[in-house]
Amino acid sequence: MRKKKCTMSIPKIIERFQSGMSSKEIALQANVTARYINSVLQQNNVARQPHSSWLRRYSVNEDYFKTWSASMAYVLGFFAADGCLPKNLQMVSFSQKDPKILEDIREELQSTHPIKTNPRTGVHLLNISSKIMKEDLIQLHGMTPKKSTSLEFPYVPEEYFSHFVRGFFDGDGNINFEKRTVSFVGGSQTFMEHLKKKLERYSFEPFIVSKEKYHRLFLSGRKTVHNFGQWIYKDKNLYIVRKHIEFNREKMPPDQLKDRPFKVNKSAIKARKLELLYHYNLNGDLPVACKSANIGINTFYRWLKNDGEFQFKFNSISSEK
Structure with missing residues (x-):
């Protein structure tokens, strides 16, 4: 099998890991496996954190999608268009070329997660680690990990x-x-x-x-x-x-x-x-x-x-x- 070519430099891999990204997240962006990322970190003596402790670096209102409001309806509509639920990660991801709207959404969600930029596409990403938020989007609003061609129209109260x-x-x-x-x-x-x-x-x-x-x-x-x-x-x-x-x-x-x-x-x-x-x-x-x-x-x-x-x-x- 042909080996995948890593699209991210070792210093950048280390920098992103130390800023709070998981090995799986970095692997997705670098076009390699999480195992490869872990190997790079180990070879470069990067201090590893206790499992999942990095998640606690950032905060968010995990119950945000449980209660309807005008702002929640907007964020749900925006997510239906430009959102993603990675299948193997407890994460809710927003992407946009306009970073300002992601900043506004981050503030609305009471999130401290960083907004990052994909170096290949220039698209800005807001990745929020939250099992509760992901489950609410799936169970309460019908979102799915692969929604691009199968998304059902969610229930939205008429006033919103x-x-x-x-x-x-x-x-x-x-x-x-x-x-x-x-x-x-x-x-x-x-x-x-x-x-x-x-x-x-x-x-x-x-x-x-x-x-x-x-x-x-x-x-x-x-x-x-x-x-x-x-x-x-x-x-x-x-x-x-x-x-x-x-x-x-x-x-x-x-x-x-x-x-x-x-x-x-x-x-x-x-x-x-x-x-x-x-x-x-x-x-x-x-x-x-x-x-x-x-x-x-x-x-x-x-x-x-x-x-x-x-x-x-x-x-x-x-x-x-």
Whole structure:
């Protein structure tokens, strides 16, 4: 078997161990085994601490996810997007390119754990050692160690739903002010479909475009984007400042805002065609697919007549049914 190449220098390994990281944590970052890390520490006469004593260096409110609040809903939404539960470690991990929001979350969790940076990716990491917190995320909120493609939508009290969505948006969302679109991306089709249905209850008109292993949920239109921003930032507490600034670029009075029809936006039309095909492939029922994609049957037949690529894709799906 080919040996793994260590991606971390020996001085760096020693430094991270002495700062409180476990051998397993260092091994994951260095692309080697914990056994190799322990061997390096032993060869360099690094003083070893009693088993698990390093965990007590840092503190955290381990019961944080037991009680609902606006801030807890945000952190849960953020974790659903950018969080991780390492399978073999009693740890809760947050990652983000923006270190400021991790600092805010750390303060909210009453944590003293350090925020570290992955030297290869530049992504900032907040790793919190807590068996209780990990178990609460799994048992109370349905999070799993491998949640990217199988995450179920958690129960969120209605009064905190906008905060949860803001957290998820800050983790896996984007706003394109010039194109007047808001989008979310996720690997779990179940989660994205549920989010779509929930947002529809708030009079938004989201649509999903699926490609390979990822599903993108879009909100489109000048008025829609403005209203969405007003909704998620009402009574805001935690949030990423640069994303909030993008929503504030709108200078037109709210009563004058209008959504452009989809027909003037080629990319939006393409996205709607893909959404219809997605729903048709899902259930094989054209009227149901049109209803799910919010597309009139006459519009469908016009696309079928005038768009050869759309016709080919639709017929390919039909032939498999």
